[in-house]
Amino acid sequence: MSVPDQTPYIIYNANGLTTVFPFEFYIIAASDIQVSIDGEVVTSGYSVSGTGNVSGGDITFLTAPAAGSVVMLERVVPTYRLTDYQDNGDLLADTVNKDFDRLWMAIQRSFIYLGLALRRPLFGGPFDADGYRIADLADPVGQQDAATKNYVDNVSLVRALRVSESYVSVLPPADQRANRMLAFNSEGNPITVLPPSGSASDVLIDLASGSDGKGDALIAVKQPIIGAVMRTQHDVNAERISALDLGVKNDGITDNTDLIRAALITAASLRKAIHFPGGTYLCSDYFSIPSFSRIYCSPGAVFKVTGQTSLGGLVITGMxxxxxxxxxxxxxxxNLTIDCSSVAGENGISGLKCRGIRHYNPRVINALYHPARHGGRAFQFEGDIAEDVSVFSPVIENCSIGINSQGQPGTTVNVRAISYHSVVMKNVDIPFNIDSQVVTPTDNTPSTMSTAVYGAFLHNCGRITGGYGTATTNPELGGGIVCGDRGYGLYIEGLRIVNDAAYNGIGAIVRGQMFGVTIKGLEYYGIYSVSVINHNPVGFGAPGQSAYPSQITIEGKINVNIDSVWMAHNVGALGKSRVKLGINIPVATLSRLFDANAGASTSAWIEIINTETGFSTGMRTLKNLYDAGNSIGLIDHYEEISAWTPVDGSGAGLTITRTGVQRYIRQGNIVFVSLNIAFPATTNTADATISGLPFSGTTLLTNFAGGLTIAQKTISALETVAVIPGTNTIKFFGATGLALKNSDLSSGVLKISGWYFA
Structure with a gap:
């Protein structure tokens, strides 16, 4: 039986009484019809008649559906094959017809539902809902999402002014609304009117204007101080430019290199100060500060380099x-804060061809040295004439090198009159570095190279952590506090170093070859230092090995464990240096004062003071102390008061009579000695000699190590008493300069006192 063109569903409104509901479409089996009440499918409580009848049949309910309910009868056939045809089987017409009937039944139902779908024309255009509602939409998210009633009622309309009428005229165009007030005419429609002159609205409109003579030009300012005059806020604002006014971004995202360069040039050309509010200013390259600049940074303003720059530094004057x-x-x-971001080879604040530069409260962090590009300096002045530069209260943290000066005297490249005041450093590998790559470094003078530091506090500084030390066993001990390669003219007054126990040790206070270097008021508290002074090259930046003698002056106190006081790669590295050190001897645990090269120097002088006892070596040459024993014991040994015993030194075995206690006082290498003795009666002709002096006379004096004064004598022939160099003996001489014999002093009584050099 063929499938006629039928509507394969029917809908009824139940009255609560009727139980039989006819359907007028063809079904093959009872399972092909779907019964629903109020949209809910029911599968029991009814019977089906008329299956196989092309004109339909009936659905008979056991209980009548409730009054007002909607009963829907719909043909729903399976959308899968029910028959499997077999080779050489029976191909019955009834089976084939029913299979084809089911296909057409399914197609008819599909086309009915397709006709109910939301659709649009083939040629384009909007979707057409045929006047029906679209229910259960989500609230909009994207700009082109449809808006729901909930969103319009509870989000959009609650933010708008609403009227009770269904329509109100639109507002006039923008050019008719500008600087006018909103009003309503007699019909309630919106219009614009001029604000009354002098009214609050009129004033507010003018205040919001950026036109000349309006805006901040209408606001009066008078400072609450005696003698203050009235000015406008416009004039006050014009005193200083904000970098943000010129497009600079402090968002930590924008690359500000070109923006900052242009802003600084604009401000300097107008002779106006420029202000950088708090925030992060990213820079992919350096920026130059022009002449006549005044730069003010708020707390939290940070200039941060994002990568390697073309200059090798972030900020420069003179280029x-x-x-x-x-x-x-x-x-x-x-308050300039520079973050070099640990980009290897970058400097913080540099100067080239500049003078009259003043940095107040700058801060430089994370400057990292690179073995090829170098850099790593917080402050760097080199390359041309940099002079009259002052840096006040700088803070330097996490940098390879803190303060660096490098010049070349005799040419046009000088770095001079550079001063730093109240310096604070933390975690800086080499706090101070001075270099001068010239053939004859001793040609330097303060007019060609000079850097002064007035007050410096260092915390956990002096240990190389960048991998460029020279010590093979412990490269972290290759550096020091003041390092240089033929540098000149560093003056530090007030240098306090405090290193924590966890920081371990440093190489030296002074490391490398340098000239005209003075450190006053040194205080060093830490755990360990290889030495105080070490003239071996520091090991970075192609150091010079020439034997031009270093000339340094140091005065201070050391409170750390040290291996040596002074070291050098050869004796020629030491020049006319003068050092006065107070050393905490129990903490220092010194095994020697100098290595062999330093100990051979007769041009460098040092005084070592035991801070526990106050005793001193006196100011002596390094060789003198080295030859005297080169040990800690020399410090306490060379300032004392004690007794000594004069005895016959002639070899005659005479008995010398002593009256009272024979005493001496030693200060440094000067010994004051007294004698009160009597010779026995003797005819012995050996040279009269008294031995037993507490210290041998110096060999630096060839004739006598010292002469003693005769306070009282009974021997008229006696004229002179002298200490013989290199011995601990006293000899007696007559008027002709010849040595007296024991017989000449027979039964003589002598009272003698005086000094000699030990």
Whole structure:
């Protein structure tokens, strides 16, 4: 039987009484019809008649559906094959017809539902809901999402002014609304009117204007101080430019290199100070500070390099933005914070061809040395004439090198009159570095190379952590506090170093070859230092090995364990240096004072004071102390008061009579000695000699180590008493300069006192 063109569903409104509901479409089996009440499918409580009848049949309910309910009868056939045809089987017409009937039944149902779908024309256009509602939509998220009634009622409309009418005229266009007030005419429609002159609205409109003579030009300012005059806020604002006014971004995202360069040039050309509010200013390359700049930074303002720069540093004076040297002068910066981001080879604040530069409260962090590109310096002045530069209260943290000066005297490259005041450093490998790569470094003078530091506090500094030390067993001990290669002219007054126990040790206070270096008021508290002074090259930046003698002056106190006081790669590395050190001897545990090279120097002088006892070696040459024993014991040994015993030194075995206690006082290498003795009666002709002096006379004096004064004598022939160099003996001489014999002093009584050099 063929499938006619039928509507394969029917809908009824139940009355609560009727139980039989006819359907007028063909079904093959009772399971092909779906019964639902109010949209809910029911599968029991009814019977089906008329299966196989092309004109339909009936659904008979055991209980009548409730009044008002909607009963729907719909043909729903399976959408899968029910018959499997077999080879050489029976191909019955009835079976084939029923299979084809089911296909067409399914197609008819599909087309009915497709006709109910939300659709749009083939040629484009909007979807058409045919006047029906679309229910259960989600609230919009994207810009082009449909809006739900909930969103319109509870989000959009609650933010709008609403009227009870169904329509109100639109507002006039923007050019008719500008600087006007909103009003309503007699019909309640919106119009715009001019605000009354002098009214609050009129004033507010003018205050919001950026036109000349309006905005901040209408606001009066008068400082609450005697003699203050009235000014406008516009004039006050114009005193200083904000970098943000010129497009600079402090968002930590934008690359500000070109923006900052342009802003600084604009401000300097107008002779206006420029202000950088708090925030992070990212820079992919360096920026130059022009002459006459005044830069003020708020707390939290940080200039941060994002990668390797073309200059090898972030901030410079004396070079333009095209890497061309140009004179820079009269610059002041306040609270400038530079973060080099540990990009290897980058410096923080540099100066090339500049003078009259003043940095107040700068802070430089994370400057890292690179063995090829170098860098790693918080402050760097080199390459041209940099002079009259002052840095006040700088803070330097986590940097390879803190303060660096490098010049070349005799040419046009000088670094001079550079001063730092109240320096604070933390975690800086080499706090101070001075270099001068010239053939004859001793040609330096303060007018060609000079850097002064007035007050420096260092915490956990002096140990190389960047991998460029020279010690093979412990490269972290290759550096020191003041390092240099033929550098000149560093003056430090007030240097306090405090290193924690966990920081371990450093190489030296002074490391390398340098000249005209003075450190006063040194205080060093830490755990360990290889030495105080070490003239071996520091091991970075191609150090010079020439034997130009270093000349340094140091005065201070050491409170750490040290191996040696002074070391050098050869004796020629030591020049006319003068050092006065107070050393905490129990903490120092010194096994020697100098190595062999330093100990051979007769040009360098040192005084070592035991801070526990106050005793001193006196100011002596390194060789003198080295030859005297080169040990800690020399310090306490060379300042004392004690007794000594004069005895016959002639070899005659005479008995010398002593009256009272024979005493001596030693200060440094000067010995004051007294004698009160009587010779026995004797005819012995050996040279009269008294031995037993507490210290041998110096060999630096060839004739006598010292002469004694005769306070009282009974021998008229006696004229002179002297200490013989290199011995602990006293000899007696007559008027002709010849030595007296024992017989000449027979039964003589002598009272003698005086001094000699030990």
């Amino acid at each position: 333009d933005n095209d890497l061309t040297a140009q004179q820079c002068e009269d610059v002041e910066t306040y």
